[in-house]
Every structure is written in structure tokens, then in C-alpha cells.
Amino acid sequence: MIGDKPAPPVKKTRARRPKVKTGCKTCKLRGVKCDEAKPICRRCISTGRTCDGYGIWGGGGNAYGSVSRITNSSRSPSSLPLTTITTTTITTSTCTPGPLTSTRTLPPLLGATTQHEHRAFEYFFHRTSRKLPGIFDSPFWSTLVFQASACDPAVLHALIALGAVDLGKATRELACAAERVRGYERVALVQYNKAIVSLGVHFRRGGGDARRVALITCMLFICIELLRERFKTAKTHLGNGLKLLGEMRRGEGGRKRGGELVVNTELESVDDYLVEAFTRFNIHSSLFGQDNILLYTIAPHPSCADHAIPRAFTTFRIARLYLDTLINAIYNLAHQVASLSPASPIPKHYTNTQSHLRSSLDQWLKAFQTSLPTLTTHHPLIAPLVTPLLHTYYTMSTITLSTSLSPRDELIYDSHTAAFESMISLMRGVFETILSAHAPLGDEIPDPPGFTADMGFIPPLFFVVLKCRDRVVRREALELLDGAPHREGLWDGIMAGGVGRRVVEIEEGGSWGDEKGQGEVVVPG
Template sequence: MSTTTKRKRASAPRVRTGCPTCKIRHVKCDEEKPECRQCTSTGRKCDGYQPVNKQEHQKSQRQQFDRLRNTSSASPVPLPSADHRIVLRPGTRTERHYVELFSSRTAGAFSGYFQSGLWEYLLPQLSQSNAAVRHAVTAISAIHEKYLRASGSLHALPPTDISSEENEKFALHQYNKAISSLLEYLSQPEQPLDLTIIVCCLFACLEMLRGNNEQAMDHMEAGLRILSRPAQDGTPFHQQSANKRTVTSADIEKELSHLWSRFNIQLSLFGRQLAPFAPENDTGNGLTFTTVADARHSLDVLMDKALRFIRVAIHHPDPSTALFMQQQADIKIEFDGWSVAFDNLMKRPERRIKLSDARGPLLLRTYHRTTATWLLTCCSKSTMIFDNYEADFAAIISYVDEMLRPSEGSSEPFSLEMGAVPALYWSACKCRNPILRRKAIDLLFGHSRHEGMWQAQKSVTVAQLALEVEEAAVSHLPVELRFVEEEHRIYDVLVPPDPTCGFVFLLRKGPDGGFFQTVQPLGST
């Protein structure tokens, strides 16, 4: 019987820094970077090298697991729970669930068709470090989850056994904790107000989600009062230097300022006074944009300026004076300048203009055309003036029609800001072309979405009511021939802010040229 000498491994230490491919093949890695020659010379893909500290962490984890596995079953050591994190996050497990939901779904829904550093980055970060923000975000996500589950948009998440009533109680509890945390924050001397503005914004969002428009507007007005309040040196809050902030960068500050400007517009459309607050921006001839966000911010300023003029004009006994006409013409020039600049922007490649959603530009065109049309008609006391703008109504409805076509992300049941609903509603009430009008109502009917304080279902009900009241005298005619004389037209529809209210006020023109108001229950003509 022959004997052979058993080969022994050299006593050199085992090398643990080679690439994973060589380790699997059990060959010595030459550790050439970025790819080793052992892999490249044989046509294989080199997977690179793991940092030593990561390897040591993995080794430590394996050793810990081995110790747990070998522990006697008589005295078992509990394994870490599924909710275990290396970095402990604040809050209970339920709170952490809703903070995660906010980051993954709610923030995107609130930012809408545009990129948002505020919703997608800053607020998720603040929720980990500030109690008021965390509790407010948790409450918002709890209510938002109800919307998502009701619309079937949460199919990717496990079902929950929490009832609607329990969900509402939890959200209200978090809301109260957010208020308490904010009051504690404000009780400390010389606290910067940027965080207060952010939490106030979250409170308004929460009330809109809950359908409490009056309370939402109260929070908006409170925030706008703070924003409009000058500092000790006389500088308005939104123009103060960034070094007086604690949580906002210059870009976030600008975005937050424009968000509050759009809140201000929503307030005005629901009957509240416009606050003396408007973000700074240059508009008019020679205007250029480098991104869609720039165009949006510029349009915010224009809409604010136009709406202030409209509010004065519609309440003035004679807005047809030369002064009004000149102001109207000057603002119209700025709208024309915006349109030219935006057309030039949209000729550039998408990657250069930072376009995140093709529906964003359509929304901007919709509100540019809607506001410009309102601007050009507001100085007339006759509803017949709208007949001169059928082409504008057709363009508005066409933009919205394209915007509402099925696409990825179109199933979100809630949007923080105004979208298709206000523009369609205004067109359905002001355009008397029977075909275009019905097209706007049909689009509203198929758009079951909650946009800020606007609810599509309520809006389509009111628009349909206005159509039926106006066309009552010509209802026997074919639809395309139902031209409504001014004596049968509604000058304005006043809708109470409470979404559960079952009636509206119709403002009509009398035979003497004056206006009178009637109460019209919804659902009857």
C-alpha cells in the first residue's frame, strides 16, 4: 500500500479583500482596480470589492446569528423584531408606518405634476427630527390612506383591520399632539418662524383632506398673516435672508413662498380676502425660463396680480373707465409675454427643462388661458361678453381633456392644489356654447378627484344645475340650438365653502339692470 504526503495550506493569513467572483471560483484575486485581471482575462464580469468595514459588519452579524442559533432551546433568546432598525427612528410603530407612507405616497400626491423639494425631501427629513412635523405628517398620511384604500390605490400594501372610525380617532390624536408640540416650540424665546409656517401648511392640508374647508382656510389665513408680517427691520418674512432660517434652503424657501401664494388664490376663490402677500418675481416682455418650475413661479405671480385686479373690477360700479382699461391691457401684455417665453421653453429637450410629468405644462397652459380670459371679461357687467371667447374656452377644455387622459399616476384621488376641477367648473358656468359646455361637464363628471378645497362631484352638480336653470326656456330645442338670452343667464353662482351644504346662491340680472339673488337647492331646478 503506497502512501502519499497530504498537502498542507501555507500558514499565510486568509485574504478577505478579493472580488466576489474570484472567491466563488476559489482562485487568488490580483485585486487590480477597478476590475481584476483574473476576471477580465477570462471574459468574466468583475463585481468589484466590498469595503472592509462592510465585511467586518457581515462577519459580526454571522457570529451573532451563530450564537443565537446555538443557544439552548430551554432559554431562547428572542430575535430582533421585524420593526428593528439600526438607527432608531422616533415614534411608535404605527407612527413610523404613516411617516413611511408619507414619504412613499403622500408626498408625491401633494407635489402633483411638479418636482418638489419641500414635499419629497425636506418634510420626510423634518419628520425624523421635529415632533410637530412628525405628528402632523402622521395625521395627514392616516387620512390620505383612507383615500387610497377607497380608490383601490393601495393594492401594493397589506390590508388593515383598522376601522374608518379608529383611523379618524388616530389622525385626530396625532393632530392634537402636533398642535401641542408646535405650542411648546413657540413657547421658547426667539424661535425662527419658518418651521411654524411649514406646520401651519400641514394643518391646512390635513383639514382639506378631512373636507373641512373653513378650518383649512383659517389655517391658510394664519400662515399668510405671518408671511405678510414684516421683520424688525421692515423686511417681509419671505424676503428675509436665508441665514435667519433654521430648516429651509433658498430653493425650499422660494417653493414654500409660491405654495402660500397659490393658497392665497384658493382662499380668494372661496370668498376670503386676498392677503397682502405675493412672492417676488420678474414678469413681462423679455421674460425667459430655464425650467418648468421657473415658468410656474412666474405664472403664480401673474395670477395673483390678475386676481387682485379682477376682484376690484367686479365690485366697482363702473370698471369700464380708461384707468381700468389701461391696467387690464398692461396685465394682458404680461400674460402674452409669459406665453411666448413658455412656448420657447417647451421647444427645448425635456431633460434640460427638468420636466417630471407631461401633464405639468398642460396644467400651466390651462391656468394661463383661464386667468387671461377671466381678466379680459371682468370689466363687463354683461354675461354676453363670454360669447366672444369661445375659442379660449375650447382651448381650456382641450388642454384639460389631454391632461386627464389615462396615464401612470393618474389614479391619485387627492391633490393638494388646484388641478382640472376649477378650470372646468368655470368654463362650464361661463361658456354658453351648448356643445363646449357639456364637454366641460362630461370631463368633470369623469374626474372624481379632490383638488385642494375643490371636489369634482360637488362642482359637477353645481355646473349641471346652472346649465339646467339657464336652458329651461329653450330645453325643447335640439342641444346645438340652445342659445341662452341674457335675461335667463346666471351672472354668478355663490357656493358655500362647506362641501356638505345642499344649496347654492344664484346671482342674476333683473329687468332694471340690477342684480338679485335666489337660493337654489342642489338636485332640483
């Protein structure tokens, strides 16, 4: 009725949600329980949301959004989803992403960018990040480095510097490209310096997250120096990174046993990704003959000293992790025995360790053979490469272990000629598979000799050249090295072949030099 007072408005109350103190930023805002999976919350991903992560560790409400993996189409079935960068997030599509053309694809963290800086970033995204891990998966390169670069200037600057160095090397082969090459060199220098300046902020701040940023940036620095063939500087970065990693894990109560750091093979945490990446480089350096300050063991579970091997492996990568555990332990044993006085008897515990590692290697091979049918079915594209490569490193490990208690007896290798022949046969198959699968990158940028941060077939071939006394087997190894004009971390195929020839000339009275002379060889320090 006219004159009646209007009914008082109904007061709306917001539904009460429980307070959430832990978890990713997205789950905190939604007031729901987070599963706290890192680097990305599974609850957000399963509902199609963008996980804003845990500070720098995961998600990304910035330029990279909900990235859980950046898939390389050349290594994975075409049916798998690929990630495509947009201005605000990463969305999935079933086609291979084309070259990026808009500067909006760069994280807003960088602000205005030059054409060379933008091109270096997109080259890193499409090319460099996909070749660095080699044929094995690496969450560090496929996920962590991009998420960290979306949040932190130090990582982003180092990432662009690495892309610029790699792109500059690829561009050198182009006609009339001198000015472009100089442009990329300038970008690399400027971005490298900016990364160093940004790291200073983290070191002043201190804490675990600051160390993680430093470690990610350090790994990028290592690859930059390796690409520039500055091996001593790369080794210095590796040593500093290993020490920093040890300090961080011990300071935060990381799982450790004696002097070793361990990482779970499920690789759920950012720290596990970092330990895996640095441990692979550490093994790489050990195979190269470099002395390392510390040895870190990738272990399948906290009781790493037991080297317990499962009955089967769920992925090739898990099989690789267990083999890495054994390789690290074997080279650790060999290094300790070699440091003994020649007149000293071999302590009993070294003999026991050798016996235990031999048993573990046998268990690894049995588990790998049991897993092969399933692994080959699930990973048909990489199986022809991964299978013989893992078998080769297994064989090399058995030889190294068998000779580890006799470091000064080179004749002991004569009893392993059949194993050396097996390694050559396996590596020849790998080489033929690579050649048959080779495809040029396109007309714009030629396909130069490649670089990968992981181990491939150069170290085992060089091992055969150095240790095998069979002339035929040695020459087959050298011929395969001649066909490897690429680099694997510290290992350069051409350099390794040159050093191998010099060794043969010395041991066989110059017979190889008479047949196939080569120039001087400079071994990196």
C-alpha cells in the same frame, strides 16, 4: 546608551483652523467656510458629507441626513438617484425604494411608536408626499417637510397625522378593514393633538424659527382638513398661515413691495419655499371664489410690480412661478374692480394695470414657446401633462383679464368662445394622458380617487362651465368633470360637476337636468 535620559516627547500641535461663526454645523466643526446654501450646504454635499444644517433649517444629522431631494420615480427618469431612508442618514441609490418595514426608519425623536404610527409615517413618505405637489416640483414637500420633521416634534406629529388620514381613506376600500381604519383615525387624532401641544412651545419661545415651524405645521394641518373635507377649518388655517407669514417676513425685513410679499424664483431660502407653498394655496382659494385677507405675489425679482418676464424659462417650475405671479395679479385686479360701486367709473390706473398685465401675459407665452423644445427634452415624462396645463391656465388668465373691468357683464364672455374651445381641447389631452399613464398602487392598498394639494384641470373646467354660453362646449366640460373623481385642494371633481349642472339647469331652463339628473349638491363653505 543605558542610563541616558529618554528624549523629551515631541509636543504635537493641532493645525490651526480659522474660526467660523456662520454656516452649517458641519462646516463650523470642520473650520471651513460654508457657502450657507439652504436648506443644505453645497460644500458638504459635494464632498459626500452629511450637512447638519442650520438648526431646523436643513441638513439633518438625524434620521434624514443629507437629503437634497426626494424624487418620485413615477415623475422622473429612472436614471435619477432616489433617496432611501436608513437609521442614520439618507443614502442615494438608482432603484426605487421599497416599502419600509423597520420601525428604525422613524426618527428617534418620536421614540417608541405603534405599528399604525409607523405605517402612517412610511405611507406619507412613499405615497402622500409624492402626490400632494401634483405634477409640479415643490421643495416644500420633497425636502423641507422631511428635514423639519427630523428636528422638530410638532412637524413630525403633524406629518404622521396627515399620513394616517390619507392611509385611513385608502384602507376603507379593503374588505374587513374597519378596525384598521379606526386605528388610523385614532393615530390621526392623537398625533394632531400632539402637534398642537408642541406648537405651543414654539409660540412661547417666539422668533423667526418658531414661526417657520408653525407655518410648516400649518400647511400640514391644511392638508389634513382638506382630506377630511372640513373646508371651513382648512380655510381658517390658510388665513392664519398667511397672516403669520406676513408678520414673519415684515418683522424680519423680508423683501416686500407695498402690501405684497415677494419670493425669488431661484427659491434658495426656506422662507421662499414657504411663500411659494402658501401662495399656491392662496391662488387655489381665489379660483374657488373665496375671499382672502391678503394676496401674496410670487415675483421673479424684487421689482415685482414690473412683472418682467425673461426670454426663456430654465424649468417648467420657473415658468409656472412667473405665471402664478400674473394669475395672482389678475385676480387681485378683478377683485378690486368688483368691489367698486356699479355707478362708479373705472379708475385710470386699473385700465393701465390691465394693459400692463396683458403685455406681460403675451411675453410669458412667447418665453414659454421659446423654452418648450429644451424643456420637453429635459423633462420628457412630465412635458405631456405640464405643457397643456400651463397653456390652459394661460388661456383662462387671458379671459379673466379681458373681462376684469366688466365684472357684472356676463355676456362679455360670449366673445371668448374660441378660447373656451381651446381650453377643452387642451384639457381633453391632459385627461387622456393621465388615463394612459395610470397604474394601480398594488393589491395591498387599492387605488382610490386621488387628492393633490395643487391645482390641476378641475378649476379651468369649472370655469368653462360657469362662463361659457356655448351648449356643446359646456357639456364637454361637464363630461370631463364626470371623469375626474379626484380632488385638487378645495376642488372636488364630482362636486364641481354637480354644481355646474345646477348652473346649467338654471340658465337653460332645466334642459340638462332632463337629460342627466343628479342628486343634491352640497357646496363647502
